[in-house]
Amino acid sequence: MDVDLCDLKEYECGQRMDEMSVKCLLYVDDQVIFAPSACGLQVMVNKMNDSVKKKCMKVNVSNTKAMVFERSKSTTESDINIEAERVERMI
Template sequence: MDSCLYDLEEYECGLRVDGPSIKYLLYADDQVILAASACGLHEMINIMNESVRKRCMKINVDKTKLMVFERGESTTECDVLIGGEKAE
């Protein structure tokens, strides 16, 4: 999985927190991808999906969850497709 993360390193996205941009968090075999926008998240997931496909692996869409945090009362619908399947 480490080699798949290198593909995200080259992408200019992530969440800026007091300076550096944070693209992902890792714990054991879990991964969290961080993005400042729904569009950025979708793009990062596409990059990750392509990276794992090159290595003959597949993202488990059933175990993939999305969370959107926003300021204020507005809400953004974030439909992300992974290999044609909608992630929750």
């Protein structure tokens, strides 16, 4: 499923790499979405889901995973949801 890049283009989120902000990586049938926080990721997932719904498609939540990378030893506890279904979190 492709996200309409215009949907994410104006959203100031993603990971900074030098002077470039990477918001997502698109593959043939997969995508990776980057966000600096769980809250930011939820916003981007909502935008992606809205884009998919406009095309009369649905995200397969059982094939969707979330992964959090943090520098501190404690881990942020937050769920990412799509249409009220919790996305599985990878450790």
